[in-house]
Amino acid sequence: MAMSTQDTDTFGALQGLEASDASVRLRAALAVGTAPDPAYIEELIERCAIEPEFYVREMLTWALTRHSASTAVPKLIDELGSERAQARSQALHTLSKIGDRQAWPAITGELLADADDEVARSAWRAAVVLVPEGEEPELAAELAAQLGRGERETQLSLSRALIALGEVILPTLRAATTALDPDVRTHAIATERLLRDPEAGFEFAVEEAKRIMALGTTGQEG
Incomplete structure (x- = not known):
């Protein structure tokens, strides 16, 4: 045919x-x-x-x-x-x-x-x-296992993915601020900063995270 x-x-x-x-x-x-x-x-x-x-x-x-x-x-x-x-x-x-x-x-x-x-x-x-509704905390934990990975572009992608889950990520991020790896701690603090102030920009958030770590605090008081 x-x-x-x-x-x-x-x-x-x-x-x-x-x-x-x-x-x-x-x-x-x-x-x-x-x-x-x-x-x-x-x-x-x-x-x-x-x-x-x-x-x-x-x-x-x-x-x-x-x-x-x-x-x-x-x-x-x-x-x-x-x-x-x-x-x-x-x-x-x-x-x-x-x-x-x-x-x-x-x-x-x-x-x-x-x-x-x-x-x-x-x-x-x-x-x-x-991700199905209700499974966001488990996904946040899996994603947080990748904190500190790769170059800036990769880290920004991970931060954006975590932030898309909303405030459910906060307990996981705060746990990561006590990690032994300084890159993980920096990335976790920067991601929380971006969640609270999306206009800040990733590079600014990273530099702020480094300053917070140098001062010996995660900036979570209050």
Whole structure:
């Protein structure tokens, strides 16, 4: 049976996802998302795992969000076990954009502590979107185990994830201010400062945390 015009256009778009020109790949992802078809979900996910351009990956994610969550989410969950860091990271990112809580059990402690910073950051963002009501304190404790990790960009991502959980994070942060590792203590104090004053800026909060530590207090009196 001959393909319809739409089928032909979509087939051409799938071929376009492999083009050497990033602008062609971008238009191809847009075309697939404009005419979603569950038959193409796996191709989109596979491309996410290897696509080098950020803006094309964002369009691929958008195309996946255009498909039924009941079909896309299980396939994205399968991708979380990939050996490729970008595959895991993009699957997590897409799950956070879809926001379907059937994915919550797949956001494991292993992913939250993934050795690859970008995967871990994507897992943190996905977790705070998908966490069921009432489980925020447990998630806060898991996230707090990563305090002090990585460079400033990674630390800021973790602070933002924790802050998104709200004041439920305060007991966990205050416990972390007594950690042996000074980087953990600094990060915990800075995160609490940002929770109380989101306009302060992360660098300012870190410097303030260092001053507080130099004075020998966490600044929690009263």
